[in-house]
Amino acid sequence: MIAVLIAAALAASDALSPSVAELRGRPFSDVVTLLGGSSNPTPSIRLIGTRGAVEIYPLQQLTPPSSEDQVCEVRLERPDAPSVTSTSFQSPTAPGGYHRIAAVYVVVRNGVVAEILNPPIRPPVVRREGEGSDRFLRRWMSEDPDPWLSVSPGRLPLSDADGFLERRPDLAAPGEAVIRRRCRPRTTGASYPNGFDHSGLLQGLSLLPLVWRLPALNHQRRTAQVQGAALYGSLAVGALLPGGGAGFAERHRGVRRYWDAQDPTYEILSIDMGAEPSRNLARMNAAALVGVREGRIVWLADGEGAASLGLLTAICIDASRRLGASRPGCSDTGYFRP
Numbered sequence: 001m002i003a004v005l006i007a008a009a010l011a012a013s014d015a016l017s018p019s020v021a022e023l024r025g026r027p028f029s030d031v032v033t034l035l036g037g038s039s040n041p042t043p044s045i046r047l048i049g050t051r052g053a054v055e056i057y058p059l060q061q062l063t064p065p066s067s068e069d070q071v072c073e074v075r076l077e078r079p080d081a082p083s084v085t086s087t088s089f090q091s092p093t094a095p096g097g098y099h100r101i102a103a104v105y106v107v108v109r110n111g112v113v114a115e116i117l118n119p120p121i122r123p124p125v126v127r128r129e130g131e132g133s134d135r136f137l138r139r140w141m142s143e144d145p146d147p148w149l150s151v152s153p154g155r156l157p158l159s160d161a162d163g164f165l166e167r168r169p170d171l172a173a174p175g176e177a178v179i180r181r182r183c184r185p186r187t188t189g190a191s192y193p194n195g196f197d198h199s200g201l202l203q204g205l206s207l208l209p210l211v212w213r214l215p216a217l218n219h220q221r222r223t224a225q226v227q228g229a230a231l232y233g234s235l236a237v238g239a240l241l242p243g244g245g246a247g248f249a250e251r252h253r254g255v256r257r258y259w260d261a262q263d264p265t266y267e268i269l270s271i272d273m274g275a276e277p278s279r280n281l282a283r284m285n286a287a288a289l290v291g292v293r294e295g296r297i298v299w300l301a302d303g304e305g306a307a308s309l310g311l312l313t314a315i316c317i318d319a320s321r322r323l324g325a326s327r328p329g330c331s332d333t334g335y336f337r338p
Contacts, residue, residue, distance in 0.1 A: 018034060018178065020176070023106070023116060032062050035062045035179070041061050042302075043056055044056055044302050044309070047162065048237055049109060050163060051162075053110060054108065056105050059179065064181075066183065068186070070183045070185060071184055072182065072184075074180070077177065079177075101119050103308045105309065117172065119146070122144075125139060125140045141334065145323050153318065156259075157310070213281060218278070221278075223274065224274030224275075224285055225273060225274030227253070228274055228286075231255075232302065235297060236297065237298065237300055239296065240295055240297075241296070244267070245259070245295070254271060254272030255269055255271055256328060257269055258327055266292070266293050267292045269290040270290075270336075270338050273285060274286065283337055287312060287336060287338035288302050312336035313334065313336070316330035316335070316336055322334075
């Protein structure tokens with residue numbers, strides 16, 4: 001019975017299947033109407049491009065929101081993919097899908113869809129003969145990442161604005177790929193025998209000596225979330241920052257400044273966007289990014305766009321193409337913290 005319900009939900013969800021080629025070159029408003037999304041979507045990235053204003057939207061945002069009893073996601077599939085397969089949901093490498101990352105973005109230039117982005121998946125890291133688990137894991141996390149929004153490894157991302165569209169044609173989704181919205185019934189959380197989670201209790205006990213830090217950490221998360229959103233919302237592409245990026249960072253708490261040694265007129269500011277209060281003791285706040293050239297804002301990227309489009313990762317990649325503590329805020333494994 002459950003399988004029948006899932007199949008019915010999936011069948012109803014993928015009735016509309018436009019191809020990537022059909023969307024390229026069309027007015028953005030027509031694409032939003034075709035996909036059934038909001039009439040006023042918010043871009044994850046706004047920038048001053050080489051040929052006009054550019055906005056980048058998550059494809060998911062241009063489709064109808066999920067209902068209360070369903071979870072829906074948008075993915076690219078081959079034209080001959082089965083119309084109903086529960087295994088294809090939420091898996092970019094499943095049958096019918098493409099071997100590319102799950103995130104799909106729509107690039108709009110001067111009101112027209114210029115490209116559909118879906119970068120290829122990073123090649124797997126092969127374990128070497130005799131290599132220990134710890135060494136392999138560290139190499140797997142740091143070796144040979146692809147800073148595709150940077151002109152070269154070690155450089156700050158988006159220094160050439162939308163130049164990546166011409167520089168990296170492999171980032172474009174295949175023209176024949178079709179866009180399908182897959183839905184499944186929403187499930188409830190995991191249940192435990194007699195309503196008790198023994199593993200959760202043990203984990204909680206192991207962290208008990210550090211629990212005293214949690215209230216202060218949650219207060220910091222929430223404060224940064226409110227203040228960061230207000231600060232980011234006050235900025236606009238094209239605006240001049242008094243004192244440039246350095247002056248802006250000095251005036252505002254939670255802001256870091258990065259500069260490009262090979263391009264001294266270009267810099268990036270990170271804004272601490274906080275996080276929802278939780279029981280997690282790890283500091284994993286979101287970060288929005290601001291691109292500045294000669295003291296003027298040339299692009300803005302919200303927390304979601306900065307993370308899923310690899311901007312934060314690019315900041316932590318050095319010239320030898322390794323992830324690590326190459327800049328302030330980067331961990332030794334290349335995780336960015338604002």
